[in-house]
Amino acid sequence: MALSLQEQLLKQGLVDDKKAKQIKQEQRRKTKQGKQKPAEPNEVAERARAARAEQAEKDRQANRERQQEAERKAIAAQIRQLVETHRLERRQGEIDYQFVDAKKIKKILVTSAQQDQLARGRIAIARFGESYELVPANIADKIRQRDEATVVLLNSASEADEDDPYADYPIPDDLMW
Incomplete structure (x- = not known):
């Protein structure tokens, strides 16, 4: 029966049991390290780094979307406040004023002064919710x-053109569409 080098050295007394066990453990460690691929820790680290970068990009995109939504809400609130504070009273309106919104003809009741101001471009019609x-x-x-x-x-608030050949002719009051 063939004896290993370690057993031969133990028989001759050149090495003690403690030293033999240490050498055996070192050899096992070397073989285990040799079997493990050194590229794996790099691959794992690279995958983790890529996952962190991808998550950071997703977070940035979600943050951008939240900021845009907050800006839209702020603009809507500003518009709502402008309309609420500056809207003109229409309670005594007796004239139907027709206008186009989204390819549909809509009507609102206005006074004759408001009708004139709308035609001259001094006041405007703004959408406010459903009204x-x-x-x-x-x-x-x-x-x-x-x-x-x-x-x-x-309407554009253009002044009367000096070269307008019809400036002397008034527009009839019954001209409504």
């Missing part, structure tokens, strides 16, 4: 800066 409100033209400009679609009607 419409009259607001001054300067407020309509502020609303348009925040959201273009909220202001439904704002």
Whole structure:
């Protein structure tokens, strides 16, 4: 029977049991380290780093979306406040004023003075929830800066052209569409 080198050294007394066990443990460690791939810890670290980067990007995207939603809500609140504080009273309105909103003809009741101001571009019609409100033209400009679609009607307030050949002819009062 063939004896291993370690057993031969033990028989001759050159090595004691303690030293033999230490050498055996070191050899096992070396073989275990040799079997393990040194690339695995790098792969694991790389995957973990990639997962952290991906999660950070998702978090940034979610944060951007939250900020945009908060900005939209703030703009909507500003528009609502502008319309509520500056809307013009329409209680005594007896004239149907027709305008187009989203390819549909809508009507609101206005006074004759408001009808004239609407035609001259001094006041505008703004969408307010499910209804419409009259607001001054300067407020309509502020609303348009925040959201273009909220202001439904704002006629241009152009002065009478000096070269207009029809400037001397009044527009009939019964001309309504």
